[in-house]
Amino acid sequence: MAKITLDNVTKNWGETQVLKPMNLAIENGEFVAILGPSGCGKSTTLFLLAGLYAPSAGEIAFDGHNVNRIDARDRNVGIVFQSYALYPNLTVRENIAFPLRFKTMGKEEVVRRVEEAANLVQISALLDRRPSQLSGGQQQRVALARALVKEPNILLLDEPLSNLDATLRITMRAELKSIQRRLGFTTLIVTHDQIEAITMADRIICMNNGEIAQIGTPDDLYRCPNNLFVAGFIGTPPMNLLKGEADGRCLQIANASFDLDAECAGAVTFGLRPEDIALVSPEAAQLQGEVVTVEPMGREVFYTIDTPAGLIHALEYGEAVRHAPGAKVGISCKSDLTLVFDACGNRIADLHADFSNHAEVSARVLEPAN
Ligand SMILES: Nc1ncnc2c1ncn2[C@@H]1O[C@H](COP(=O)(O)OP(=O)(O)OP(=O)(O)O)[C@@H](O)[C@H]1O
Numbered sequence: 001m002a003k004i005t006l007d008n009v010t011k012n013w014g015e016t017q018v019l020k021p022m023n024l025a026i027e028n029g030e031f032v033a034i035l036g037p038s039g040c041g042k043s044t045t046l047f048l049l050a051g052l053y054a055p056s057a058g059e060i061a062f063d064g065h066n067v068n069r070i071d072a073r074d075r076n077v078g079i080v081f082q083s084y085a086l087y088p089n090l091t092v093r094e095n096i097a098f099p100l101r102f103k104t105m106g107k108e109e110v111v112r113r114v115e116e117a118a119n120l121v122q123i124s125a126l127l128d129r130r131p132s133q134l135s136g137g138q139q140q141r142v143a144l145a146r147a148l149v150k151e152p153n154i155l156l157l158d159e160p161l162s163n164l165d166a167t168l169r170i171t172m173r174a175e176l177k178s179i180q181r182r183l184g185f186t187t188l189i190v191t192h193d194q195i196e197a198i199t200m201a202d203r204i205i206c207m208n209n210g211e212i213a214q215i216g217t218p219d220d221l222y223r224c225p226n227n228l229f230v231a232g233f234i235g236t237p238p239m240n241l242l243k244g245e246a247d248g249r250c251l252q253i254a255n256a257s258f259d260l261d262a263e264c265a266g267a268v269t270f271g272l273r274p275e276d277i278a279l280v281s282p283e284a285a286q287l288q289g290e291v292v293t294v295e296p297m298g299r300e301v302f303y304t305i306d307t308p309a310g311l312i313h314a315l316e317y318g319e320a321v322r323h324a325p326g327a328k329v330g331i332s333c334k335s336d337l338t339l340v341f342d343a344c345g346n347r348i349a350d351l352h353a354d355f356s357n358h359a360e361v362s363a364r365v366l367e368p369a370n
Contacts, residue, residue, distance in 0.1 A: 002062040002153040009058035020211040029184045033197035036207035042190040078147030082159040086131040093127040117145040137168045157189040228345035240272045242309045254308035256286040259354040271339035277314040278332045285330025
């Protein structure tokens with residue numbers, strides 16, 4: 001188990017800097033997800049830690065020791081790639097034992113470690129098969145056992161679940177997390193699946209365009225995004241982001257004005273999560289709109305509402321469809337759940353807008369569906 005520190009680490013390919021100076025500290029035993037859109041630098045960060053890439057500048061340290069010049073195979077890091085990369089002509093046993101081939105260790109020790117790793121991921125019965133005789137989930141477990149067999153200090157996972165079907169992903173997600181908890185490896189997982197990141201990780205590094213947009217617990221990123229990128233990236237369906245203008249304690253969004261709980265001035269963006277919206281009677285809210293589409297999704301109903309501030313998405317829990325297309329509704333939300341971002345896209349801490357009459361929100365004064 002090792003603490004990982006990055007101090008102003010960058011990566012350039014030719015003239016292009018794909019990783020801007022990155023500073024990061026990951027504690028012993030932490031499970032951290034690197035999340036972000038395609039091309040933002042997630043795998044680059046992981047490969048730098050693995051020693052597969054050398055940094056262009058800066059220092060990578062494990063437990064305070066600079067590892068910049070230490071070879072991948074000497075870093076005591078286990079890696080699981082998206083493709084699994086199993087050797088088709090080797091048995092499962094030989095695949096798992098492969099990373100030990102350069103270690104000076106007796107045959108019995110190799111057998112012990114292979115069996116222990118196979119046991120951990122529950123593939124002991126498959127050791128004499130070849131990869132082609134395994135399902136996708138079983139192959140994924142072999143790749144994980146191969147990473148564990150070195151008894152690494154750090155486990156690096158590069159989209160390890162992306163080739164699995166939806167059900168298996170959920171099972172493997174829970175299994176990975178439980179193995180990590182039991183063995184206590186410092187673990188980094190690269191993913192572009194936010195559910196994966198939110199469900200497994202203690203902390204998430206959200207990256208955009210070669211740099212860290214925010215690091216925090218899943219709840220921090222969801223409830224207190226530092227900036228518009230994180231606000232728009234985390235959450236499905238995404239946060240509603242409305243353009244507005246602040247003047248003192250007044251926020252104007254299209255034809256509606258709201259009270260702010262502190263002074264502010266200039267162009268702002270106002271953020272409102274779909275599930276935090278209550279659709280109330282039009283006269284009970286400052287901002288009104290017309291329901292355009294209604295999508296019942298089983299446990300919830302997803303509404304798209306056309307308002308003078310643009311289209312707004314709202315999610316109401318429960319099966320009941322309360323508003324039909326064409327219904328006029330008011331958009332309401334508890335003020336402490338609203339977010340305000342400045343003209344540069346940074347969230348203004350502790351600034352909220354009074355978006356409605358709270359009594360109306362809690363009473364859920366709703367128009368009947370017509
Ligand atoms: N060997 C290389 N030479 C030049 N550019 C590269 C090389 N490897 C990666 N890049 C560029 O670096 C940037 C970051 O790539 P990286 O693979 O880290 O992204 P990612 O976030 O992991 O993306 P994805 O989710 O699509 O795997 C991309 O713009 C990519 O095109």
